[in-house]
Amino acid sequence: MKHRDTDTEGIELDLLVEAIFRKYHYDFRDYSAASLKRRLLQAREYFGCHTFSALQERVMHDATLLPQLLGYLTVQVSEMFRDPSFFRALREQVVPHLRTYPSLKVWVAGCSSGEELYSLAILFREEGLEERTMFYATDINTDALRKAEAGVYDLERISLFTANHQRSGGKSSLSDYYTAAYGAAVFDKTLRKRTVFSDHTLASDAVFAEMQLVCCRNVLIYFNRELQDRAVGLFKDSLVRRGFLGLGSKESLHFSSHAAEFSEFNREERLYQKRQ
Amino acid sequence: MNPAQSSTNLQALVIGGSAGAVGALMRLLPGLPGSFPLPVFIVLHLPPDDKGSLAALLHSQCQVTVKEAEDKEPATPGVVCVAPANYHLLVEPDFTLSLSQDEPVFFSRPSIDVLFESAADAYGSSLWAVILTGASPDGAAGLKAVHAAGGKTWVQDPATAEAPTMPRAALAACPEARVLSLSELAQELLAMADLPTVKEASHS
Ligand SMILES: C[S@@+](CC[C@H](N)C(=O)[O-])C[C@H]1O[C@@H](n2cnc3c(N)ncnc32)[C@H](O)[C@@H]1O
Numbered sequence: 001m002k003h004r005d006t007d008t009e010g011i012e013l014d015l016l017v018e019a020i021f022r023k024y025h026y027d028f029r030d031y032s033a034a035s036l037k038r039r040l041l042q043a044r045e046y047f048g049c050h051t052f053s054a055l056q057e058r059v060m061h062d063a064t065l066l067p068q069l070l071g072y073l074t075v076q077v078s079e080m081f082r083d084p085s086f087f088r089a090l091r092e093q094v095v096p097h098l099r100t101y102p103s104l105k106v107w108v109a110g111c112s113s114g115e116e117l118y119s120l121a122i123l124f125r126e127e128g129l130e131e132r133t134m135f136y137a138t139d140i141n142t143d144a145l146r147k148a149e150a151g152v153y154d155l156e157r158i159s160l161f162t163a164n165h166q167r168s169g170g171k172s173s174l175s176d177y178y179t180a181a182y183g184a185a186v187f188d189k190t191l192r193k194r195t196v197f198s199d200h201t202l203a204s205d206a207v208f209a210e211m212q213l214v215c216c217r218n219v220l221i222y223f224n225r226e227l228q229d230r231a232v233g234l235f236k237d238s239l240v241r242r243g244f245l246g247l248g249s250k251e252s253l254h255f256s257s258h259a260a261e262f263s264e265f266n267r268e269e270r271l272y273q274k275r276q
Numbered sequence: 277m278n279p280a281q282s283s284t285n286l287q288a289l290v291i292g293g294s295a296g297a298v299g300a301l302m303r304l305l306p307g308l309p310g311s312f313p314l315p316v317f318i319v320l321h322l323p324p325d326d327k328g329s330l331a332a333l334l335h336s337q338c339q340v341t342v343k344e345a346e347d348k349e350p351a352t353p354g355v356v357c358v359a360p361a362n363y364h365l366l367v368e369p370d371f372t373l374s375l376s377q378d379e380p381v382f383f384s385r386p387s388i389d390v391l392f393e394s395a396a397d398a399y400g401s402s403l404w405a406v407i408l409t410g411a412s413p414d415g416a417a418g419l420k421a422v423h424a425a426g427g428k429t430w431v432q433d434p435a436t437a438e439a440p441t442m443p444r445a446a447l448a449a450c451p452e453a454r455v456l457s458l459s460e461l462a463q464e465l466l467a468m469a470d471l472p473t474v475k476e477a478s479h480s
Binding site (some may be wrong): 032033034035037038039042075077218220221222224225228250251252254255 | 346347348349360363364366367368369372374375376377378379390393394397398
């Protein structure tokens with residue numbers, strides 16, 4: 001019945017993913033197969049290859065193709081204060097708990113080009129928590145991480161970001177945090193002075209610090225159940241007792257093997273709290 | 277892949293549409309019995325800020341369960357899963373559903389092509405696919421993929437469709453598809469309600 005595994009294209013696809021893992025240590029073997037296939041088909045077309053075997057041949061012998069290939073294999077959609085109601089719930093319901101800690105650690109896993117990190121940094125500054133907080137922003141896509149460290153976004157996107165910030169209950173004006181230059185909004189570098197950006201994969205890397213809050217939004221949908229379980233296991237291990245986990249608006253722990261280890265803190269906004 | 281699941285339905289029905297398709301679904305789905313033996317997956321082009329109103333509306337009118345699709349949800353007979361606004365809906369080879377924010381197709385996310393192509397990969401010849409009224413060529417490539425994998429393809433008669441672009445494009449790409457009016461489609465779906473539920477005991 002699982003003919004996808006036995007047809008030629010399925011075999012070639014599996015071998016390509018295996019080859020990328022063995023040679024470059026990027027592990028896409030446990031990503032959602034259907035959407036990974038779509039993205040690989042797009043990459044194949046972009047590189048002008050007729051088969052996945054041909055694409056494998058090129059990628060194996062030309063490491064310079066890797067960044068572009070990674071661009072296809074990872075989905076980089078993001079925005080500041082994405083799903084404003086999530087940030088409002090964070091502000092109104094989670095922040096009061098966070099205030100009780102003398103120092104805080106926050107992990108933004110799968111931070112892409114940084115929009116989520118800057119949103120949190122602004123929220124924490126508005127709430128007076130910034131000075132006691134360390135942020136860890138991680139991703140596997142090094143191009144995205146570089147953009148995150150730069151904190152420069154198209155000016156065209158700012159009206160959306162501003163509206164989102166307002167709807168999230170923002171207490172200041174977003175324009176306080178960036179300067180506009182040559183069609184770009186350059187975000188205040190003091191926003192990231194308490195942030196460590198680093199290359200970290202949820203597929204094989206380990207926990208690195210004890211967190212009060214983990215945000216991993218719109219990343220898990222690209223993983224299969226096994227990899228989702230691994231990632232959520234990492235979050236569970238790194239969270240303090242009663243620490244918080246925020247997921248994307250279409251993600252949940254509903255089908256997770258770790259579901260029982262968390263309580264639904266705000267079901268609608270996908271905010272969970274570790275039990276023990 | 278999923279040991280928690282004791283059995284999995286091996287066949288499915290997928291439906292795609294855009295302009296006018298809510299009305300078409302309101303004629304097709306309310307007649308289905310709650311014991312409908314297939315899982316149903318639907319992509320309609322929705323405004324990006326829709327918060328599940330389509331699934332709620334259909335659910336209130338139907339005997340089958342209609343809900344927004346959740347990521348990694350297993351396909352379930354008699355449950356109709358609708359793609360949420362702004363997310364593609366895909367069927368995985370292990371018959372669970374995935375959501376993604378990959379690029380829109382023909383300006384649409386969710387896209388009918390994305391659902392149909394992934395469902396064709398997963399279900400092969402055990403898939404039924406329906407293209408309804410719509411004002412976009414999305415779905416044509418998907419229907420062709422369903423046919424190529426051996427699945428059955430039905431298209432709402434463009435002459436009776438509120439917006440004929442989508443069914444016309446689908447027929448141009450997949451001329452083998454059967455052309456049916458909405459009432460004929462409703463009858464075909466009812467006939468499917470008598471299909472036996474085909475299951476495998478478990479899969480690894
Ligand atoms: C759609 S973006 C989400 C950005 C941001 N969290 C948001 O919600 O707006 C998904 C990110 O997950 C990253 N990613 C994919 N696989 C990963 C992995 N195994 N470990 C860490 N990050 C990963 C991608 O590179 C991408 O930047």
